[in-house]
Amino acid sequence: MPRYRIRYSKKGPARFISHLDLLRTFERAIRRAGLPVAFSQGFNPHPKFSFGAPLPVGVPGENEYMDIELAEEMPPGDIVKSLGGALPGGLDLEAVFQVPDNSPAIMSLIDRAGYTVRLDFNEPIDAGLFERCMSDLLALPELQVTRTNKEGRKKTHDIRPGIFKLEGVVYGDVAVLEMEIKTGSAGNIRPEEVIRELTGIGNLPVAEYGIHITRNVLYAPGGRSLDE
Amino acid sequence: MQQTLEKILPHVQKPSRYTGGEWNAIIKEWHNIDVKIAFAFPDVYEVGMSHLGLQILYHVVNSRRDALMERVFAPWMDMEGMLRKHRMPLFSLESRRPLADFDIVAFTLQYEMTFTNVLNMLDMAGLPLRSAGRNKNHPLIIAGGPSAFNPEPLADFVDAFVIGEGEEVLGDIIDLYKTTGYLSREDLLEKLATIQGVYVPSLYRIQYGTDGSVTSFAAVSGAPEKVVKRVLSDFDRAPFPSNPVVPYMGVVHDRIMLEVLRGCTRGCRFCQAGVIYRPVREKSPDTLARQAVELVQNTGYDEISLTSLSTTDYTRIRPLVTELLNQLEHKGVGISLPSLRVDAFSVDLAKEVQRVRRSSLTFAPEAGSQRMRDVINKGVTEENLLDAVTASFGAGWHAVKLYFMIGLPGELEEDLDGIAELAIKVLQAGLQCRVAKGRLKVTVSASSFVPKSHTAFQWEPQNTLGELKRKQFYLKEKLKKEKKIAFNWHDPETSFLEAVLARGDRRLGDVLETAWRLGARFDGWSECFNYDLWHRAFRENSIDPGEYAYRRFNYEDVLPWDHIDAGVDKKYLIWEHKRAMAGVLTPDCRAGRCPGCGLCPALEIKPELPGGDDYAPLQNPLQ
Missing domain, CATH: 3.80.30.20 (tm_1862 like domain)
Structure with a gap:
């Protein structure tokens, strides 16, 4: 069955859609659009589409990915037109392209993500101090963080190898960070973990509700584009 | 307000409850509309969005060019805390405007255990709780739904109740409001009371005996002695939304x-x-x-x-x-x-x-x-x-x-x-x-x-x-x-x-207000219901x-x-009560024999069974 890769954005009210609800939302949009989607076999058939790395609730995504299988070939432009017109506010199609029928699942291709983070501080921050925090963090040979799993057990992980890029600028009491970190089924770092470690180094006073994260882009290993 | 909302939404449970923007939601050009109505559902989004009546009335009002309807639901307790902490008034999902900006706020009363949420929503909107404390500068507060058939516990808080089916009467209210919105609140309410199915509690003087029955009753300013429910005829052609709002999040009836x-x-x-x-x-x-x-x-x-x-x-x-x-x-x-x-x-x-x-x-x-x-x-x-x-x-x-x-x-x-x-x-x-x-x-x-x-x-x-x-x-x-x-x-x-x-x-109005002040919310939710609060509220009001x-x-x-x-004759209910005590069955009137509940002659309506056998109700045997 012909396979299509869809790049879309999830912003505004749609950024609060949970991953489970996003499945439902796309399933309904696909039906409204009348796309000839392929169905899984079995007792309770469901449309064949799959998502890349889930976004945390509340985090906007500029370039997210999903794959969809259709029962017949369709020009990608027609998919943009029909599905794009059936999506609720905040979900927009950015690009659609056909991929080989046997290409690996989108989830398995995703390796890293690029984020922009705006940090609001309670007071102006010295630019030099902020620079030092970043370079100190990047200079660490390892960076152990503690995570709690679903059963409530604590486990430590070294996140340093998964931090590929960390840059930032301070404007008074606001800092804007750009980071690329490990994302996907082979290991995942949450941007909040990096921020916690970074602001912890310099004891930087982050304001209440002062962390604003946007996921800009998802990459294949080595930072290669997924648009192929 | 918009900015504060963006900040707090990531920090509440299920933020999709408060964002709006769903498929088929209708946002009209605010300033071009004569009558703006907020449909207020006194329970959480997932419950309210499972309610067909909301979708029907949303469709009915928004089909008019001179009116709009937006939605608001009871914020869950975490969101209530956030809104109060940041001094944000309760707002509608569509245009994110405070409820106080609307001409009419229309509550639906599906269940008695939502009554404290009605009070809480009025308070969160920054509106005086009691009808007597509001004037023409406040939105008109109306309420309908099954629990409006005994509206008395809420009589002090709601300006006018709508008894029966809302599809047509809401249009009558909009038409009246358009031409009389400039009137004082008292004058507007007197006019509203002339619409069939509209009950304005402030136009009724009622006193009770110690046994709970009514000892004195007077309708004033020309309000009708009895408010007769509204009912649609030609149901087959009744307005029905073909474009209902489709929530992002899973709701109860999805x-x-x-x-x-x-x-x-x-x-x-x-x-x-x-x-x-x-x-x-x-x-x-x-x-x-x-x-x-x-x-x-x-x-x-x-x-x-x-x-x-x-x-x-x-x-x-x-x-x-x-x-x-x-x-x-x-x-x-x-x-x-x-x-x-x-x-x-x-x-x-x-x-x-x-x-x-x-x-x-x-x-x-x-x-x-x-x-x-x-x-x-x-x-x-x-x-x-x-x-x-x-x-x-x-x-x-x-x-x-x-x-x-x-x-x-x-x-x-x-x-x-x-x-x-x-x-x-x-x-x-x-x-x-x-x-x-x-x-x-x-x-x-x-x-x-x-x-x-x-x-x-x-x-x-x-x-x-x-x-x-x-x-x-x-x-x-x-x-x-x-x-x-x-x-x-x-x-x-x-x-x-x-x-x-x-x-x-x-x-019971005072009890409701006391219970709400003591913190009663979402009383229909077993995890929220606290009978002790109610016990105190009853005691404080003796x-x-x-x-x-x-x-x-x-x-x-x-x-x-x-x-x-409600259209059914009280004499019929007495007859039914006696039959109940005797254990005697009364057949379904559809089966052909009319047991004489009195509704069809009183409301000048007939059962409608298109595609079924034609149907002729018998006369009321009690008359």
């Missing part, structure tokens, strides 16, 4: 709700819906098929629920289901029946339509003995039930749920024994049908009878809390050795308070709630809701 008929004439004597939604009106099969196809196209849902009080009573249900399956099955769209009548026909139908097999079927015999089922006019026999469950087990279901009520008028120990015996017989039917022993399950759910206004049982006392608890314990003990029977019961304190409010009067729940009214008493006319 599917198309296609209303196939309104009303129910089975005449169960405890049932308020059976009275207030009379007469029975069906849509034609053609209309339903057309609406079903449009709804699937416009929403993208993969399931249609055929909703009504009793869908298997739809005259041409089988041909309808066949037609819908023919049109929609190839699109992967399934059909579901929300409730099943207790008979084998209904089970066969469920087997035919339910593409996605739910694990259990639910039946409501309501009472355990034939005597008690005759008292409540349930019209179901043990044979009906055993046929139904045998058909279910035979068709591959291995779990059934049975709904019963305890505390019904005149209930004896043997009636409770009947519930346990019936549950065991159902279990045995499962064993006989060779349902795998590991999977066979019978769930018995016992709720407590709540006497409701406008029913044949409106005069009856509720069982005391102690009696209800004892009966629950008795049943639990009786069923505990049956490992395959699960027994659930409702919190009796909730049912008690429901009875107090359902038969309450204006003296009101004994037992006098409301446990009082027995006499036939001659003027009841606190007697000026609200």
Whole structure:
């Protein structure tokens, strides 16, 4: 069955859609659009589409990915037109392209993500101090963080190898960070973990509700584009 | 406000409750609209968005060029805390405007246990709680829905109630408001009271005796003595949304709700819906098929629920289901029946339509003995039930749920024994049908009878809390050795308070306000309900709630809701009450013989059964 890769954005009210609800939302949009989607076999058939790395609730995504299988070939432009017109506010199609029928699942291709983070501080921050925090963090040979799993057990992980890029600028009491970190089924770092470690180094006073994260882009290993 | 909202939304549970922006939501150009209405649902988003009435009225109002309707729901307690902390007023989902900016705020009262949420939403909107404290600079506060049929506990807080079906009367209110919005609040309310179905409580002077009955009653300023409910005729052509709002998040009823008929004439004597939604009106099969196809196209849902009080009573249900399956099955769209009548026909139908097999079927015999089922006019026999469950087990279901009520008028120990015996017989039917022993399950759910206004049982006392608890314990003990029977019961304190409010009067307004001030919210949610708060509220106002729940009214008493006319003759309800006490059944008026409830002549309407046999109601034998 012909396979299509869809790049879309999830912003505004749609950024609060949970991953489970996003499945439902796309399933309904696909039906409204009348796309000839392929169905899984079995007792309770469901449309064949799959998502890349889930976004945390509340985090906007500029370039997210999903794959969809259709029962017949369709020009990608027609998919943009029909599905794009059936999506609720905040979900927009950015690009659609056909991929080989046997290409690996989108989830398995995703390796890293690029984020922009705006940090609001309670007071102006010295630019030099902020620079030092970043370079100190990047200079660490390892960076152990503690995570709690679903059963409530604590486990430590070294996140340093998964931090590929960390840059930032301070404007008074606001800092804007750009980071690329490990994302996907082979290991995942949450941007909040990096921020916690970074602001912890310099004891930087982050304001209440002062962390604003946007996921800009998802990459294949080595930072290669997924648009192929 | 917008910025603060963006900041706090990531920090509350289920933020999609508050964002708006869903598919088919309607945002109009605010400044070009004459009358702006907020539909206020006093429960969380997931509950409110499962309510068909909201979708219908949203469609009706937004179809007008001169009016708009936006939605607001009760914020969950975490969001309430955030909004209050940041001093943000309660806002509508569509344009994110404070409720105070609207001309009219329209609450729906689906359940008595949402009343404190009504007060809380008014307060969060920054509006004076009481009608007397508001003027023409505040939005007009109106309320409708089933609990408006005894509006008295909320009489001090709501400016005008809408009694009966809202589709047409809301239009009348908008038309009037357009030309009289400049009037003082008092003058506007007097004008509103001239619309049939609109009840303006401030135009009625009511005093009560110690027994709870009305001792003096006066309508002033030309308000009618009785407010007669509104009801739609030509239901087949009633406005129905083909573009309902489709939530982002999973809601309680997350599917198309296609209303196939309104009303129910089975005449169960405890049932308020059976009275207030009379007469029975069906849509034609053609209309339903057309609406079903449009709804699937416009929403993208993969399931249609055929909703009504009793869908298997739809005259041409089988041909309808066949037609819908023919049109929609190839699109992967399934059909579901929300409730099943207790008979084998209904089970066969469920087997035919339910593409996605739910694990259990639910039946409501309501009472355990034939005597008690005759008292409540349930019209179901043990044979009906055993046929139904045998058909279910035979068709591959291995779990059934049975709904019963305890505390019904005149209930004896043997009636409770009947519930346990019936549950065991159902279990045995499962064993006989060779349902795998590991999977066979019978769930018995016992709720407590709540006497409701406008029913044949409106005069009856509720069982005391102690009696209800004892009966629950008795049943639990009786069923505990049956490992395959699960027994659930409702919190009796909730049912008690429901009875107090359902038969309450204006003296409860102070109690409601006190309970709300003490922190009562979401009283219908067992995790939020705190009876202690209510206990304190009653005590602070020197009101004994037992006098409301446990009082027995006499036939001659003027009841606190007697000026609200649901169309069914009070003499008929008395006749029905006497028949109940004698254990005599009253047949469904659909079956051909009109028992004479008096509604059709009083409201100049007839049952509508398009596609069924033509129907001629008999004269009221009581007159």
